[in-house]
Amino acid sequence: MxxxxxxxxxxxxxxxxxxxxxxxxxxxxxxxxxxxxxxxxxxxxxxxxxxxxxxxxxxxxxxxxxxxxxxxxxxxxxxxxxxxxxxxxxxxxxxxxLHDPRYIGHQVPPPSPIAGLFDSLGTVTNQVMAVYEMGPWATAVERALIQRWGEAIGYRAGTFAGLITSGGSLANLTALLTARNVALEGCFETGVQAAHRPALVVQADAHYCIARSAGILGLGTDSIIKAPLDDQRRMDPGQLNLILRRLQDEGRKVIAVVACAGATPTGAFDPLEPIADICERRDVWMHVDAAHGGGTAFSERHWHLLRGADRADSVICDAHKMLFTPALCAFVFYKNREHRFDAFRQTAPYLFDPSNPGAAEYDCGLMTIECTKRAAAYGLWGLWSLCGASLFGDLVDVTFAMTRELHDMLRAADDFEPLHEPQSNILVFRHLPERLRSADLDVLGNFNREVRRRLIHSGRFYITQTPLNGGGAMRCTLMNPLTGRRELQELLEAIREIGRATLGSFL
Ligand SMILES: Cc1ncc(COP(=O)(O)O)c(C=O)c1O
Structure with missing residues (x-):
């Protein structure tokens, strides 16, 4: 100075x-x-x-x-x-x-760079929301997108509502908070009581954020009942029905059934129509976690995977997964628009002007955990407006088709074993070199984990790992629409090569 x-x-x-x-x-x-x-x-x-x-x-x-x-x-x-x-x-x-076609890893896409450009408009100018007047265009963008994606899922115009929040975990929490408040009248004020004996019935492969929600919501993780899966890791509706009947006979309060449209480990889609039949018959809130699979609403080839989602009381979808926009941009939909204010039964008069109650409809802070909320949807709005929604169908079709190709390659190879049929763009498999064919699943799983670790540290490919069917395995999510046959062939070669160098410590 x-x-x-x-x-x-x-x-x-x-x-x-x-x-x-x-x-x-x-x-x-x-x-x-x-x-x-x-x-x-x-x-x-x-x-x-x-x-x-x-x-x-x-x-x-x-x-x-x-x-x-x-x-x-x-x-x-x-x-x-x-x-x-x-x-x-x-x-x-x-x-x-992530934009490298050899990135075949988590359910996080290389966003379209164009979406990134639009996203930066909101970032640089800080179009935050909570009240309409702080982010009028950000609010408009959000509402226009909610209408269109909700209708693509199958909800009827004018009858449903939605909001955008910071990620699929928060979206699931918000929807389940609403389900809890609806199931347990008055509990937002008084808390969950032991006498409620709540139960949350969830797809056995549901993302960990569902159990976390149960803990946060005061239901307790012990309230979770896992609904068994069929041989393709989809929720078994017959088993679900038995579980609900038993719980209701025991006088338990079922808060919701959580189904998956694109379950995390293998990308499985639950049969939503029969699940909806059961939930309607038993008068239980149906929630669909479509964080991964919500983009199929835009694909003519794959939209059928979401059939029945329009009967769910709530659905969540991540645009920052299969709509290829920058994180975080997650949507919550309520079938019945009457539920849009049921998550948070509060008022904040210094923010939400009581002399103008009509404005509350557009003050998104009344529906979200966030108060200050970033303009999360500029990227999606810009990309959609520039290219049309058919782009999202193309992205789903291309990535799902490449996953099918990878499956075919693995099946054709003696030293690889795909662990399931792909239902989307996630595929779990093991490398099975001849000398480990008769090894314990433990040894084989650890071998696969070690090869994957060495592979990603080498910088040659990025893939993930997951336990499946009792042992460790490698997992690809075809999140990069530029990944082609050549990269997939090279991936298998790289795994073989690193496998050979790693084998010695596992024999
Ligand atoms: C099915 C499912 N639900 C929820 C989530 C959590 O979403 P987020 O990472 O946006 O919080 C994931 C994340 O991969 C997921 O696969």
Missing amino acids: TTGTDPLAEARRRVAAVYSPETFSRLAGAWGELLTAHLKSVTESRENVLNWNDPPVNIEAAGRFLDAGDPGEGLDLGRAEQRFRDLAGEALARGQN
Whole structure:
């Protein structure tokens, strides 16, 4: 700090430099150049898929940038651009490259870069929501999308409602909170009582966030009853019916049945029509977790997988999975729009103006866990408006078809075993080298886990692992629509090669 100058004036000068449109324009130009080069290099598989470093190494490196970041006298445009390039370059070089066609990993897509551009409009201008007046366009975008995706699922226009929230886990929690409040009248105020003896009947492969919801909602994870699966890991409606009958005979309060449209481990779709018949007959709230499978609503080939979802009391879908938009953008739908305010039976008069009750309809904070909520749907709205909803059908069709090809390749190979028929774009399999054919499932599972770990650390491919049928296995989610036959053949070769190098410690 120089003596004789007003420190506050100096602070203002430094702040102004950070907010200057000229600074933004310079850095945005560099941003566009860097990202374009990165996307080109990554989609051509010229980088590692995952840039692996042990966590402490990365944390140390990130911290070094922070500690070197204060030049004292504020932002100098010339130096800032170079430093911005260094920082952005470092972030890109150390990340997970989802746009590489050899990324065949978690249920997280490489978002369409175009959606990323639209998303940044909301980010840079901070179009947050809770009340309509803080994010009028963000609210409009959200409502317009809810109407259209809800109708694509099969809900009738004007009769259903929805909201967007920060991820599938929060979406499931919100829908199940509504189901709990409806099942246990007054419990938002008084809490769940032991006398309620609640039960939550869930697909046995349901995502862990469902059990977590039971814990958060005061139902307790012990209230979960797992509905058995058939040989394709879909909920068995006959078994479901027996479970519900027993619970109701015992006087238990069934909060909801949670079915899956795209269950996490294998991408299985439950038979929603017979499940809906049973829930209607037994007067139980039906919830469908379509975080993964909700995108099939846009595919002529695969929409039938969601048949019956329109009879569910609530459905959740993640746009940041099969609609290929940046995270997080999750939708909750209520079949009956009367339930839209049932999750949170509260008012916050300083936010929601009581003199204008009609406005509450558009103040999304009344329906969501978030108060300040980012404009999560700009990316989806922009992409949809630019390309049409048929793009989402194409993305589903292409990724599902490649998964079928992978299945065929695995079946044709002596040293691989697919563990199920693919119902979507998730496939679990094991590598079975001849010398491990008669090994225990434990040994085989650990071998598969070790090969996968070495594979992803090598940067050559990114795939995941899961336990299935009593042992560890490898799992691919074909989330990159650019992955083709060539990458899948190379994947099997890479697994074989690493398998040979790993085998010694398992014999
Ligand atoms: C079926 C299912 N439900 C919920 C979730 C959780 O979604 P999110 O990661 O958006 O919280 C996942 C995540 O993979 C999932 O597969």
